[in-house]
Amino acid sequence: MRALLRLREQILSGEFAPGERMSELPLVERLGVSRTPLRLALAELEHEGLLRGLVGGGYAVREFTQADIRDAIELRGVLEGTAARFAVERRVTRRDLRALGTINDGIEELVHRADYDSFERYVDLNERFHARLVKIARSPMLERALAGLVSLPFAGPSAAFVLSEAELPESREILVIAHRHHVGLIESIERREGARAESLAREHAHLALTNLEIALRHRDVLKRMPGASLIALPRDGEPQHA
Amino acid sequence: MRALLRLREQILSGEFAPGERMSELPLVERLGVSRTPLRLALAELEHEGLLRGLVGGGYAVREFTQADIRDAIELRGVLEGTAARFAVERRVTRRDLRALGTINDGIEELVHRADYDSFERYVDLNERFHARLVKIARSPMLERALAGLVSLPFAGPSAAFVLSEAELPESREILVIAHRHHVGLIESIERREGARAESLAREHAHLALTNLEIALRHRDVLKRMPGASLIALPRDGEPQHA
DNA sequence: GCCCATACACTTGCATGCAAGAACTCCCTA
DNA sequence: TAGGGAGTTCTTGCATGCAAGTGTATGGGC
Numbered sequence: 001m002r003a004l005l006r007l008r009e010q011i012l013s014g015e016f017a018p019g020e021r022m023s024e025l026p027l028v029e030r031l032g033v034s035r036t037p038l039r040l041a042l043a044e045l046e047h048e049g050l051l052r053g054l055v056g057g058g059y060a061v062r063e064f065t066q067a068d069i070r071d072a073i074e075l076r077g078v079l080e081g082t083a084a085r086f087a088v089e090r091r092v093t094r095r096d097l098r099a100l101g102t103i104n105d106g107i108e109e110l111v112h113r114a115d116y117d118s119f120e121r122y123v124d125l126n127e128r129f130h131a132r133l134v135k136i137a138r139s140p141m142l143e144r145a146l147a148g149l150v151s152l153p154f155a156g157p158s159a160a161f162v163l164s165e166a167e168l169p170e171s172r173e174i175l176v177i178a179h180r181h182h183v184g185l186i187e188s189i190e191r192r193e194g195a196r197a198e199s200l201a202r203e204h205a206h207l208a209l210t211n212l213e214i215a216l217r218h219r220d221v222l223k224r225m226p227g228a229s230l231i232a233l234p235r236d237g238e239p240q241h242a
Numbered sequence: 243m244r245a246l247l248r249l250r251e252q253i254l255s256g257e258f259a260p261g262e263r264m265s266e267l268p269l270v271e272r273l274g275v276s277r278t279p280l281r282l283a284l285a286e287l288e289h290e291g292l293l294r295g296l297v298g299g300g301y302a303v304r305e306f307t308q309a310d311i312r313d314a315i316e317l318r319g320v321l322e323g324t325a326a327r328f329a330v331e332r333r334v335t336r337r338d339l340r341a342l343g344t345i346n347d348g349i350e351e352l353v354h355r356a357d358y359d360s361f362e363r364y365v366d367l368n369e370r371f372h373a374r375l376v377k378i379a380r381s382p383m384l385e386r387a388l389a390g391l392v393s394l395p396f397a398g399p400s401a402a403f404v405l406s407e408a409e410l411p412e413s414r415e416i417l418v419i420a421h422r423h424h425v426g427l428i429e430s431i432e433r434r435e436g437a438r439a440e441s442l443a444r445e446h447a448h449l450a451l452t453n454l455e456i457a458l459r460h461r462d463v464l465k466r467m468p469g470a471s472l473i474a475l476p477r478d479g480e481p482q483h484a
Numbered sequence: 485g486c487c488c489a490t491a492c493a494c495t496t497g498c499a500t501g502c503a504a505g506a507a508c509t510c511c512c513t514a
Numbered sequence: 515t516a517g518g519g520a521g522t523t524c525t526t527g528c529a530t531g532c533a534a535g536t537g538t539a540t541g542g543g544c
């Protein structure tokens with residue numbers, strides 16, 4: 001377990017160049033564990049998507065294009081939209097809706113604050129809102145599919161909120177809009193409006209995409225995002241095909 | 243690798259009771275491999291969804307409810323629908339469309355035949371159609387998400403076609419309808435009708451669900467499906483909550 | 485007779501040693 | 515000088531031995 005945690009941390013902090021082969025022996029002395037747990041950790045991280053297997057055995061850090069990130073976020077929207085629709089179709093309880101409402105009330109209080117503690121609490125509440133939304137869909141399969149997506153460092157529901165920490169002017173508005181999306185989601189689920197709930201969840205994810213595109217224009221901000229070194233940034237003047 | 247293949251095969255053929263602890267030492271002599279590759283295989287199968295980790299370490303064969311299976315198939319529809327929409331939005335090439343058409347023409351020829359060889363060819367062509375559909379979405383993230391789903395034994399695009407092999411009267415009609423769905427999918431993608439393409443793919447997956455529900459009424463047929471022993475069948479007179 | 489404590493056995497997790505395979509380099513030959 | 519072959523080294527994959535933790539069973543004490 002130690003091997004997994006330390007290795008993931010080192011990968012996300014950019015200590016390995018994407019694409020280069022990660023030989024086991026150097027990693028053994030770097031992480032202070034034996035090859036057996038290391039191999040397990042490498043296999044685990046391949047499943048998470050952070051590593052990719054090489055042809056002759058061995059692994060390399062995976063590199064993500066901006067298109068990959070866009071797709072991952074959009075797919076999260078698609079799956080969370082399905083979660084919202086499932087919640088509607090499966091008669092969510094009032095208790096679940098109240099829980100969502102309470103979390104979102106907590107978010108509302110924080111939207112207009114600017115200190116770092118508030119930011120941390122915001123991220124925590126936001127994660128809990130999204131986790132609860134998936135939970136009320138009552139679908140282990142859906143939970144599994146979403147878990148496979150948000151294991152990617154930039155695909156989670158709060159990944160792009162490095163912006164508000166950075167106090168960019170756009171970030172405040174985005175928090176307001178995100179809160180409004182949450183309100184609409186609760187409302188549409190309560191009224192059994194499945195199609196609206198699904199679209200809203202998709203649009204909500206697109207907000208993260210907007211967030212990300214702002215971050216990509218402020219690369220100093222992007223650097224704070226864990227796993228930023230895994231993103232293939234196009235060299236200036238070399239447009240990346242969408 | 244040997245360990246992984248043999249273990250998966252034995253699980254799918256029902257040689258382990260769902261829920262019971264799979265100790266390593268008995269598996270070692272059963273599979274004829276050492277504990278090291280065995281542990282890797284166990285971890286791999288946990289990721290595939292066939293095993294679940296137990297609290298104090300160790301694994302058990304996972305049991306799937308009918309609701310799980312329904313959800314997995316519906317999620318495949320959601321993701322393949324997204325693939326179809328991506329294909330539209332990303333300007334699929336004529337070459338890709340031709341390839342889909344060619345595969346589907348091959349399917350049309352087989353729909354009205356009844357021999358076993360034709361069944362095998364049908365399954366092969368069907369798999370290729372779905373694989374190509376995902377490919378033309380040009381999204382590695384989407385491919386990954388779908389791969390995580392269809393690793394489940396009953397969620398793949400051809401899993402429920404044990405029916406037509408069994409020559410049930412309903413199965414012939416279902417093949418005709420499935421072929422028509424494929425035609426509609428190609429058409430809508432060609433005409434850049436993203437919403438229609440997405441809905442059609444979803445409806446197409448629902449056909450597999452219909453298929454499965456027929457199979458659940460003919461349990462002798464269900465038995466032919468690999469991994470059937472992992473399905474929690476409700477005891478008669480004990481309705482399963484949907 | 486019942487409950488608690490201790491000891492034993494079984495389980496998983498880790499480390500190390502070994503073998504097989506592939507790639508790279510160096511040398512020899514054409 | 516260039517190409518091929520052989521040797522060496524580095525790589526991953528597998529097996530086994532060992533230790534630590536947990537659960538259970540048995541015995542002793544209250």
